[in-house]
Amino acid sequence: MWEKLANIDRRWLYALMIFVIALALIKPIGLAIVPSADTQKVYDIVEQLPPGSIVWMGMEFSAGGIPELMPAILSMIRQGWKDGRDLRFVCAGMWQMAGDMAEQAFSTVKAEFPDKEYGVDWVNIGYKPGGEVLLQQYQNSIIETAQGVDFYGNDLNTLPLMKEFTSLKQAKLVAIFCTGTPGEKEYIKHVTSPNNIPLIEAAISVSIPECMPLVQAGQIKGLVAGMKGAAEYEVLVGAPGSATAGMDAQSFSHALIIVFMILGNIGYVLTKNKKQAS
Amino acid sequence: MSESVITVGNWLQAFFTIVLVSAVFKDNPLYRFAEHTYVGLYAGYGVALTYFNYIRQNVTKGLMTDGEWSLLIPIIIGVLIYTRYIKSISWLSRYTICFQLGIGSGYVLAKDFKPFFVDQVRATFLPLWGSGDWWVDVSNWVYVIGTVCSLVYFLFTIQKKGVQGKVSLVGRYTMMVAFGAAFGNTVMARVSLFLGRMQFLLGDWLHLIK
Amino acid sequence: MKKELPVAITLILAILYVLANYFTGVAFLDTAKNLLDRWYLIVAAWAVLVGSINLTQIHGRRISGKREGWIFSVWLLICLYGMMFFGIFVAKNASHPGWTFMYNQLIAPMNATVYSTIVFYIGSAAYRAFRVRSPEASVLLVTALIMMLGRVPLGRMLLGGHPALSQMADWILNVPNSAGMRGIQIGACLGGVATALRIALGIERGHLGGTGE
Numbered sequence: 001m002w003e004k005l006a007n008i009d010r011r012w013l014y015a016l017m018i019f020v021i022a023l024a025l026i027k028p029i030g031l032a033i034v035p036s037a038d039t040q041k042v043y044d045i046v047e048q049l050p051p052g053s054i055v056w057m058g059m060e061f062s063a064g065g066i067p068e069l070m071p072a073i074l075s076m077i078r079q080g081w082k083d084g085r086d087l088r089f090v091c092a093g094m095w096q097m098a099g100d101m102a103e104q105a106f107s108t109v110k111a112e113f114p115d116k117e118y119g120v121d122w123v124n125i126g127y128k129p130g131g132e133v134l135l136q137q138y139q140n141s142i143i144e145t146a147q148g149v150d151f152y153g154n155d156l157n158t159l160p161l162m163k164e165f166t167s168l169k170q171a172k173l174v175a176i177f178c179t180g181t182p183g184e185k186e187y188i189k190h191v192t193s194p195n196n197i198p199l200i201e202a203a204i205s206v207s208i209p210e211c212m213p214l215v216q217a218g219q220i221k222g223l224v225a226g227m228k229g230a231a232e233y234e235v236l237v238g239a240p241g242s243a244t245a246g247m248d249a250q251s252f253s254h255a256l257i258i259v260f261m262i263l264g265n266i267g268y269v270l271t272k273n274k275k276q277a278s
Numbered sequence: 279m280s281e282s283v284i285t286v287g288n289w290l291q292a293f294f295t296i297v298l299v300s301a302v303f304k305d306n307p308l309y310r311f312a313e314h315t316y317v318g319l320y321a322g323y324g325v326a327l328t329y330f331n332y333i334r335q336n337v338t339k340g341l342m343t344d345g346e347w348s349l350l351i352p353i354i355i356g357v358l359i360y361t362r363y364i365k366s367i368s369w370l371s372r373y374t375i376c377f378q379l380g381i382g383s384g385y386v387l388a389k390d391f392k393p394f395f396v397d398q399v400r401a402t403f404l405p406l407w408g409s410g411d412w413w414v415d416v417s418n419w420v421y422v423i424g425t426v427c428s429l430v431y432f433l434f435t436i437q438k439k440g441v442q443g444k445v446s447l448v449g450r451y452t453m454m455v456a457f458g459a460a461f462g463n464t465v466m467a468r469v470s471l472f473l474g475r476m477q478f479l480l481g482d483w484l485h486l487i488k
Numbered sequence: 489m490k491k492e493l494p495v496a497i498t499l500i501l502a503i504l505y506v507l508a509n510y511f512t513g514v515a516f517l518d519t520a521k522n523l524l525d526r527w528y529l530i531v532a533a534w535a536v537l538v539g540s541i542n543l544t545q546i547h548g549r550r551i552s553g554k555r556e557g558w559i560f561s562v563w564l565l566i567c568l569y570g571m572m573f574f575g576i577f578v579a580k581n582a583s584h585p586g587w588t589f590m591y592n593q594l595i596a597p598m599n600a601t602v603y604s605t606i607v608f609y610i611g612s613a614a615y616r617a618f619r620v621r622s623p624e625a626s627v628l629l630v631t632a633l634i635m636m637l638g639r640v641p642l643g644r645m646l647l648g649g650h651p652a653l654s655q656m657a658d659w660i661l662n663v664p665n666s667a668g669m670r671g672i673q674i675g676a677c678l679g680g681v682a683t684a685l686r687i688a689l690g691i692e693r694g695h696l697g698g699t700g701e
Contacts, residue, residue, distance in 0.1 A: 010612045011303050017611050021469075021476050025487050031641035034651070036658065063596035064603035067474030068467065096324050097599075099331070099582060100591055126582070129328055129536065130529035132385065137525050145529070147335035153581035189389040193397070205467035205639075209460045212666035213673055216421075217401035219393060226463070227470040228639055245487075246473045251642035253469045253607075258636060260615035261629065268619050287593035294594065298601040302608040314560040316598040318567025321540050323595050326575020327582070328536040336530060352527035356534025363541060369490045374531060375695050376494035379687055381528050383498065384505025386684035394677040398670055417659070421667045428671025449671065451627055456668030458628040459660055462635025464610065471604040478597070 007267070013260060020256050024249035031248055038215075039232040042200050042222035046079050049087060049172055054165050055080065057091040058176035058187060059098035065179040065204055066101075071230035071243035072202035073105045073177055079237045081113045081121070090165055092125035092146070094134055094182045099126025099151035101177075119159035126151025132186040138168040139191065174199045178207060188219050202230065292483045295475050402426075424452040495690035502688035540568060631660060 035043075049055070057076075061069055080087030091102035102124040110116065118124075125146050128134055137145040143156045143166065156162045165171075174197050178184055184201050192199040198221045203211055205226030214220045224233055227250060230243035294312050301309040340349045355377055362371035402425050404418040430442065431449030438446045480486045501524065508514075508521040547561035571590065579587035620626045637643040638657025647653060686692040 008615070010608075010616070013611055013615060014302055014608045017608065018476075021473060022480060025473075025476055025480050031645055032649075033641055034644070034654075036654070063599035064471055066596075066600060067470045067477070096327060097596070099327075100596065103582070104592075126331055127327060128332055128529070129533040131532065133381065133525050133528045133532075136385075137522075137529060140522060145526075147332055148339055149331070149335055151331070152583045153330070185394070189385075189393050193393045205463040205470065206460075208463050209456060209661065209665050210669050210673065212661055213398060213401075213670040216662065216666050216670075217397050219397065225639075226466055227473070228466070242474075242477060246470065246477060247641055249473055249476070250466065250469055251640040251645075253473075254465065254636040254640050255642060257465055257469075257611055257614045258633060260611055261618050261633070264615040264618060265620055265629075283589065287589060290593050291597045294598050295601045298598060299605055302605050310557060310560050311563065312598070313602075314564040315567055316595075316602060317543070318564040319571050319590065319595050320599065321543055322568045322571025322575065323591065325536055325540055325572050326579070328533055329576050330579075330581055332529075332533045333536075336533065349530060352530035353534055355527070356531040359535045359538060360541070363545075372491070372494040372696055373497070374535060376498045377501070377531060378528065379695060380498035380501030381505060381524060383684035383688045384502040386680055387502060387688065388506045388509035390677055390681055390684075395674060395681075398674055398677075402670065417663045420663050424664050424667030425670050428668050429674060431671070432675045449668075450624060452664055452668040453672065454624045454627040454668075455631045455660060455664040456672070458631025459635050459665040461628065462632040462639065462657075465614070465632075465636055466639060468604070468607040468610050471600065472607040475597075475601050475604050 008263075017253060017256060020252050021249045024252045025246070028245065028248040031251055033228075033231050033235050033244060033247055035232040035236050036225075036229070038223050038225060039229045039236065042202075042224050043079065043233065043236045045173065045198065045200055045222050046076060046087075046175075049080075049085075051084065051086050052088065053172040054088045054090060054161075054170065056168060056171035056174045057089050057102065058174065058178075059091055059093040059101040060095050060183050061101065061177055061179040061204075062095055062097045065177070066104075067242065067246065068204045068227045068230060069177040069179070069202050070101070070105060071227075071241050072224045072233050073101075074109055074241060075230070075233040075237040075239065076175060076202075077105060077109045078112070078239050081109075081116060082237075086121070088120075088161055088165075089122040090125065090142075090161065090171070091122065092138070092142075093127055094131050094186070095179075096127050099124055102126070103151065119154070120161055123156070123159055123161050123165075124151040125156070131182050132190055135168070135186055135190040139195070140167065142166060142168065169195050169197070171197055173197070175201070177202045179204050180207070183207070184211060184214065184220060188214065193219065200224075202233075288483050292479060295479060299475075423448065428452050491693070491696055494696065495693070499688055499690060502684070540572070543568060634660060 077089065080089065092098060106122055106124065116122070125142070128146055134145065143162060146156060148156055150156055150159070168191060174187060174192055176184060176187055176199065178201060187199055191197060199219065200222040201211065201220050202224035203226070208223070208225045211220060211223055215223050224230060227243050227246060231247050234240050234244050297308045297312040300306060336349065340346050355374055358370045359374040362368045402422060404421055406418055406422065407415050409415055427445050427449035431446045431453070436442050477487070481488070504517065504520060508517040511517060544565060547564055550561040551558045575587060618629060620629055634653065634656050637646065638653040643653035644651060683692065
């Protein structure tokens with residue numbers, strides 16, 4: 001029997017995982033989400049920006065990061081535009097899907113803020129090739145580096161926001177959303193460290209442990225940690241969304257994986273003891 | 279987009295999502311079809327995106343409108359990479375690689391040391407007593423000892439015996455804690471990824487959740 | 489000269505960038521660096537077809553050799569060049585409805601799904617491979633358990649609303665994890681700088697190989 005415990009067919013485990021996640025999504029319990037100090041810090045940093053400040057949004061992720069990062073982006077835009085705060089956003093990225101991610105975010109939020117206008121309140125430059133060298137060049141001239149066009153093919157010279165915001169150094173805050181490399185390290189070494197611009201980041205959970213030394217050193221001023229951080233940010237902004245909805249399923253799938261770990265180890269220990277006894 | 283287009287899109291999404299996930303149960307021809315579709319479309323997407331976001335402007339504005347013929351130099355350097363597919367002149371592709379590596383290594387030498395060595399070491403100099411909170415003092419001790427011991431672990435030119443061995447062992451355990459934290463967070467990240475797809479399947483496709 | 493000249497170019501560029509970083513305000517260095525940065529972006533853009541050509545070579549060989557699954561390779565090449573042709577000659581920009589449909593309904597969801605299947609392998613690994621064979625493995629396991637419970641609302645619920653688990657998870661992330669990661673990252677930084685120096689000085693020449701000469 002103990003051998004069976006240590007050798008359950010993995011396909012049953014997969015089916016169980018799908019079942020638990022589906023059940024938790026269809027019938028959520030509504031576990032309380034309490035904002036952590038890290039997410040509160042990010043919220044406070046954005047809240048303290050003077051109205052009309054220009055925020056650089058680095059969309060350094062692909063579609064795999066959407067569940068964890070898109071809720072944080074939506075929350076930041078909502079926080080920046082509500083109550084007459086009128087923050088302005090310039091979005092760009094070193095990752096290929098940068099422009100598509102910004103488009104998805106702003107097209108979702110735009111309906112809630114009908115007075116906001118493209119080219120005045122936000123610009124989507126999108127992806128340009130070149131990796132970290134792009135960040136270096138954006139500090140000289142954004143329009144020249146972007147070859148004069150935004151993600152949609154519009155002439156950047158015709159956009160009022162880009163007449164004012166000509167260099168990345170003018171950003172009051174750099175907010176990046178990362179799933180890997182290139183990511184926060186490139187921003188720190190090229191942009192925020194040399195120019196003393198505050199950097200906040202929303203990162204996927206995988207990256208959180210390696211970001212902590214950068215947070216402790218003050219190189220990242222605030223960190224929204226994965227889906228949990230995004231859910232906390234949604235709570236702070238007062239607009240619960242997909243991250244909040246997913247936390248129950250997240251909780252129960254963690255519990256299931258812990259059960260797998262315990263089961264596997266029980267089976268291993270008992271099988272080992274039996275072999276040693278025989 | 280019209281309702282019917284969104285519906286067709288949702289069904290396509292659902293089909294490819296289910297088929298791609300089916301591979302974890304058993305490899306099957308539908309999965310291979312979906313996998314090849316994804317790889318082909320994604321590669322083509324990247325090329326087309328780079329073309330109309332950058333290359334087209336490079337040629338139409340840079341070369342033809344502004345007459346900046348010096349741009350031909352980097353264009354030629356970039357195009358030289360394709361000579362690696364022609365055996366007789368494949369050595370020309372080294373120019374592209376060395377150009378990029380020269381700038382890349384220049385940036386590493388110029389920019390990496392301060393933020394990722396100097397600033398990190400500086401941030402490790404934490405107050406070990408007198409902060410007013412005993413728990414902060416204990417945490418700072420753990421931090422400093424953990425960092426130093428982790429660094430000592432990587433001194434492979436000295437045998438891990440005696441004092442060095444014990445210090446390395448503390449470093450090992452510190453890193454085990456770090457890897458445990460990394461594993462826990464990795465589980466969280468991967469579950470979130472799958473959650474996103476489940477939210478689509480159960481919400482947008484089957485309308486079982488709001 | 490087929491190897492020496494490219495290596496010399498690497499060295500000159502690396503020295504130029506180091507000097508431009510440390511001697512600011514020198515007009516020649518600033519101008520040269522900015523020009524080279526612009527050229528770098530252009531070189532990176534024009535080299536975009538390398539991946540597609542590699543794919544074509546690999547799958548072309550599979551098709552011509554009629555190897556197992558060659559029909560899928562035909563389909564892959566149709567998708568690859570079809571998407572390229574559609575984007576460059578039909579859509580022409582990211583606002584085209586056909587382009588946004590292809591991205592939103594096919595590429596992005598498939599991209600997300602491919603990564604999301606890793607969760608099953610994590611579950612399988614947690615069950616099969618995560619064994620407490622040694623004290624180090626035990627430390628890793630216990631830390632992972634605290635993380636997984638502390639960083640979701642379930643941790644609070646299990647303790648009747650008490651934040652002990654989440655506080656433990658936060659402390660682990662902020663202190664021992666950060667210490668261990670810092671040690672690893674400092675080592676990685678030194679390793680990266682050493683490798684960059686080796687490449688710049690031409691000691692490391694692996695990147696020059698694979699061309700037959």
